[in-house]
Amino acid sequence: MQPDPPKPPPILALRGVGKTFANSVVALDRLDLEVREGEFVSLLGPSGCGKSTALRLIASLSEPSRGKVVWSGDAREPRNSHAIGFVFQEPTLMPWATVFANVFLPLRLEGIDARGAAPRIARVIERVGLADFAKTYPRELSGGMRMRVSLARALVTDPRLLLMDEPFAALDEITRFRLNDDLLALWQALGKTVVFVTHSVFESVYLSNRIVVMTPRPGRVFAEIAIDAPYPRDETFRTSAEYAGYCRKTSQALAAAMAHGVPA
Amino acid sequence: MKGPLATRIARPEALLRVALPIVMLALGVFAWHLVVAINGIPPYVLPGPALVARTLVTDWPVLSASLLVTLLTTLQGLALAAAGGITLAVLFNQSRLVEYSLYPYAVILQVTPVVAIAPLLLIYLPQQAAVLACAWIVAFFPVLANTTLGLNSVDHNLVDLFRLYGASRWQALRHLKLPAALPHMLGGLRIAGGLALIGAVVAEIAAGSAGAGSGLAYRIAESGYRLEIPRMFAALVLLAMTGIIIYFAMSLVSHLALRHWHESAIAREP
Numbered sequence: 001m002q003p004d005p006p007k008p009p010p011i012l013a014l015r016g017v018g019k020t021f022a023n024s025v026v027a028l029d030r031l032d033l034e035v036r037e038g039e040f041v042s043l044l045g046p047s048g049c050g051k052s053t054a055l056r057l058i059a060s061l062s063e064p065s066r067g068k069v070v071w072s073g074d075a076r077e078p079r080n081s082h083a084i085g086f087v088f089q090e091p092t093l094m095p096w097a098t099v100f101a102n103v104f105l106p107l108r109l110e111g112i113d114a115r116g117a118a119p120r121i122a123r124v125i126e127r128v129g130l131a132d133f134a135k136t137y138p139r140e141l142s143g144g145m146r147m148r149v150s151l152a153r154a155l156v157t158d159p160r161l162l163l164m165d166e167p168f169a170a171l172d173e174i175t176r177f178r179l180n181d182d183l184l185a186l187w188q189a190l191g192k193t194v195v196f197v198t199h200s201v202f203e204s205v206y207l208s209n210r211i212v213v214m215t216p217r218p219g220r221v222f223a224e225i226a227i228d229a230p231y232p233r234d235e236t237f238r239t240s241a242e243y244a245g246y247c248r249k250t251s252q253a254l255a256a257a258m259a260h261g262v263p264a
Numbered sequence: 265m266k267g268p269l270a271t272r273i274a275r276p277e278a279l280l281r282v283a284l285p286i287v288m289l290a291l292g293v294f295a296w297h298l299v300v301a302i303n304g305i306p307p308y309v310l311p312g313p314a315l316v317a318r319t320l321v322t323d324w325p326v327l328s329a330s331l332l333v334t335l336l337t338t339l340q341g342l343a344l345a346a347a348g349g350i351t352l353a354v355l356f357n358q359s360r361l362v363e364y365s366l367y368p369y370a371v372i373l374q375v376t377p378v379v380a381i382a383p384l385l386l387i388y389l390p391q392q393a394a395v396l397a398c399a400w401i402v403a404f405f406p407v408l409a410n411t412t413l414g415l416n417s418v419d420h421n422l423v424d425l426f427r428l429y430g431a432s433r434w435q436a437l438r439h440l441k442l443p444a445a446l447p448h449m450l451g452g453l454r455i456a457g458g459l460a461l462i463g464a465v466v467a468e469i470a471a472g473s474a475g476a477g478s479g480l481a482y483r484i485a486e487s488g489y490r491l492e493i494p495r496m497f498a499a500l501v502l503l504a505m506t507g508i509i510i511y512f513a514m515s516l517v518s519h520l521a522l523r524h525w526h527e528s529a530i531a532r533e534p
Contacts, residue, residue, distance in 0.1 A: 056424075059428055060428075061424050061427060061428060084428065086424075086425065086428055088421045088424075088425075089421075090421060092419065092421040092422055092425060094422065094439075094440070094443065094444075095525045095526070096443045096444075096446070096524070096525045096526075097443075097525075105425075105429070105439070106429045108439070109426070109429045109430065109431045109435055109439070110429070137524050137525050138525070139525060157429075
């Protein structure tokens with residue numbers, strides 16, 4: 001075994017976070033979670049376990065009922081729009097705007113003019129592999145391409161933290177694999193911190209440094225599994241015994257988490 | 265990609281959509297002609313289509329002036345309805361209090377028959393203003409109602425996205441709500457176009473011989489009193505054509521504004 005490299009500092013922590021909705025559904029209860037700089041963390045759990053709620057709390061789109069979300073590191077305002085990129089379950093593009101205009105949106109809301117932003121936008125559109133589609137409208141794109149636009153939009157502000165809410169759940173498997181590979185390549189190239197919500201064991205093992213398995217109703221951390229396989233990961237990893245082993249371990253943890261909570 | 269194929273499939277269909285109404289119109293006019301000719305109906309009871317066409321030509325100086333008046337009133341009414349309806353919808357969207365205070369009165373204005381309001385307006389306003397007010401009253405509500413619906417049916421995730429990036433109220437309105445509401449807004453305007461014409465006509469009729477008006481509806485009323493039935497028909501034909509042209513103009517505007525992105529403006533293969 002190699003000696004452990006020093007752990008990077010956490011950039012954010014959820015401490016004893018609870019969220020109860022107006023209809024008195026307890027989505028989260030005493031959730032503790034740390035996210036470290038440069039890490040790829042997956043929140044894994046069945047639907048309705050509050051993973052998405054946790055993500056919305058981190059993004060300040062929703063306020064916790066109990067506990068708090070603590071940001072650390074430099075003095076950057078956590079709500080600073082530069083700090084966070086968010087990719088929703090659906091591509092969530094503006095249908096009336098071209099790919100360029102959709103990716104431009106976060107910068108436009110900052111007050112940056114289109115001419116000044118154009119090189120940045122062109123670069124990020126190229127990074128997600130859509131260089132030829134800047135003038136295309138979302139309806140003319142496939143589901144996978146729309147998700148790429150959504151990813152480009154999240155990356156255009158060069159955020160510290162990228163939050164992804166089951167972004168590839170609605171895609172077919174072939175497209176999902178390709179997007180997984182491209183996402184990993186981007187993550188390695190850009191060095192972002194990613195919090196990725198998924199209900200797929202296979203996807204979470206393939207992508208993450210660390211998987212946080214959550215219990216359903218109320219959502220709480222049940223287990224944390226470190227995936228120590230080196231990057232870059234590719235088809236070889238996907239078909240390896242090591243991958244299968246991690247999947248088995250994660251599946252077992254997920255099954256135990258579900259038995260622990262209310263039956264689905 | 266699917267462009268050329270879609271056009272190839274759409275072409276015979278499009279041809280039928282134009283050709284069939286024209287054939288029906290020709291048949292109808294022909295039947296009308298036969299009924300009049302066979303029964304020897306006198307023109308002061310029912311003029312034949314040929315006579316109506318001739319009247320259209322001989323009375324063109326009078327009729328065209330009236331057409332212009334009605335058309336201008338309608339377009340002014342429509343423009344005011346668009347401005348008023350959209351402004352009010354945006355105000356309602358920005359402030360619940362304003363909405364709660366004013367919406368019931370917008371509804372009352374809409375449900376009270378304009379025929380009943382017109383005589384009153386004619387007492388208090390100069391005739392031209394009264395006619396315009398009637399056109400506005402009937403046309404503004406569909407714009408208001410549809411725009412309100414559009415502003416309220418924005419994708420919630422997009423709303424969240426705008427919040428995430430700290431968008432101001434104005435930015436959310438300008439870059440999200442108004443574009444999202446555009447299809448509904450244009451739908452409202454399409455209805456409003458026809459209604460503005462109806463409003464203008466109703467007010468002109470109500471003004472009747474009392475007014476010094478010269479719109480198409482006034483011509484119809486006037487010709488009625490004088491038993492100039494062919495001219496009544498000619499004016500009616502012009503009114504109908506005005507309505508049709510306004511409808512198509514609004515549809516064209518709608519299509520041009522939405523052709524890139526909205527489902528309603530995109531031709532699909534069957």
